[in-house]
Amino acid sequence: MSQSSKKIEKDVNASTANKLVVICVDRDNDVGEKTGIITPVIGRDACIEAAQRLALEDPEDADSNSIFAAIKTYEDLISKGYQVEVATIAGVKDRGVQADEKILSEAKIVLERFSANGAVIVSDGEDDESVIPVIQNVLPVVSVQRVVMKVSRSVEYSYAVFGKYLKMVAYDSKYSKFFLGVPGILLLIGGIGTVFGYTAEIFAVLISILGGAFLIRAFDVDRAWSNWAKPTPMGFIRMFTVVAGILLILSSVPAGISSVESGLLQSDTELISKITDKVIIGQFVSGALPILWIGLGAIFAGVLLSNWIGGIPRQISDILRIIVLGALYPTVSQFTNIMMYDESSFTLIPPLLAGLATTLVSATILFKKYRKHKHQEMVSD
Structure with missing residues (x-):
């Protein structure tokens, strides 16, 4: 055990108090709950007996050390010539308002037995010290002593922080649906699979679910989808187009x-040779390109339309996105011709320059229009 080395002599001498009561506070009533002793405990011998019984019942409880520290403070003040009494007061197990009311009542009882004009509070943590304003209602507090057990301070804070986050995970729906919901689903599926003898298959399903959950949370897919699928006209447009x-x-x-020649796919060459054959790649991209571009265009158009209806000033970027998609189409299409027909790579330059020019001209026109519109709004304001 280690007691704070701070001396209270300076605090006491600076005050007008000449009759002091040293009060050890046990807000959660470990003394009463574990030993059956009725509080308040008043007097040196009674406090020593209470501390000894509490230490025997629970050697790991820090409140017994707080009582011994209060007795030590009492003896130090006696040696300096003060009129002093020592007492232990307690609240209730669940803390809260009832505990503070009980502490206030017991502080009044102590004052009836010993008419002090100042108090020295001894505690082992911030929870007990939170009742200092309660005691100040009946008696001035001239000093506070905190008993620090070796390593207990860090352990106390660790438990407090851990308990706070554990409560958040358990009761806050924002966190519980991931930290409890996903493991709960995995455990439920795993238990059902084990019962029916599909251990290997269920393991693959569990890994897939866990990986999907991690990806969804890592990239905020759930938040993005909730924003896109809001029950508004813009939300329905975005949801449909996506x-x-x-x-x-x-x-x-x-x-x-289907656009790849069947003879190329049915040849006896290995799979790696097939998927790296430039003719096959060119034919595949050529066949997929129109549908792929239409799909991307549908998504971009949906974003543009929903922002336009919702009045969100993003039309310039949305329109440019569609223009760039259209400007890139000839370049990608020409790339497939190079892959399939061994055309010169220089044939990519004309569509690439045309697409770049289209993008630059469109961006210039749109930004000029945007600046003109903003200028008109500022003038009208």
């Missing part, structure tokens, strides 16, 4: 496969 765009993008894969 779903339609994704379906079109996915359908571009079979369209690309």
Whole structure:
């Protein structure tokens, strides 16, 4: 055990108090709950007996050390010539308002037994010290002593922080649905799979669910989807165009496969050779390109339309996104021709320059229009 080395002599001498009572505060009533002793405990011998019984009942409880510290403070003040009494007062197990009311009542009882004009508070933590304003209602507090057990301070704070976050995880729906909901689903599926003998298959499903949950939370997919799918006209437009765009993008894969010559796919060459063959790549991209671009265009158009209806000033970036998508189409299309027909790579330059010029001209016109519009708004204001 280690007691704070601070001396209270300076605090006491600076005050007008000449009769002091040293009060050890036990807000959660460990003394009463674990030993059956009725508080307040008044007097040196009674406090020593209470501390000894509490230490025997629970050697790890810090309140017994607080009582011994209060007795030590009492003896130090006696040696300096003060009129002093020592007492232990307690609240109730659940703390709260009832505990503070009980502490106030017991402080009044102590004053009836010993008419002090100042108090020295001894405690082992911030929870007990929170009742200092309660005691000040009946008696001036001239000093506060905190008993610090070796390593107990860091452990106390660690438990407090851990308990706070544990309560947040358990009761805050924002966190519980991920930290409790996902493990709960995994445990439920795992238990059902074990009962029916599908351990290996269920393990693969569990890993997939866990990986999907991590990806969704890591990239804020759930928040993005909730914003996009709000029950408003803009939300329904975004939801429709996104779903339609994704379906079109996915359908571009079979369209690309169907455009590849069947003879190339049915040849005896290995799979790696097939997927790295530039003719096959060119034919696949050529077949998938129209549907893929339509799907992307649907998503971009949905964003533009929803922002326009909602009055969100993002039309310039939304329109430019669609223009860039259209300007890139000839370049990508020409790339597929190079892959399929061994055309010169220099044939990419004309569509690339044309797309770049289209993008620059469109951006210039749109930004000039935007600045003119902003200027008119500022003038009208």
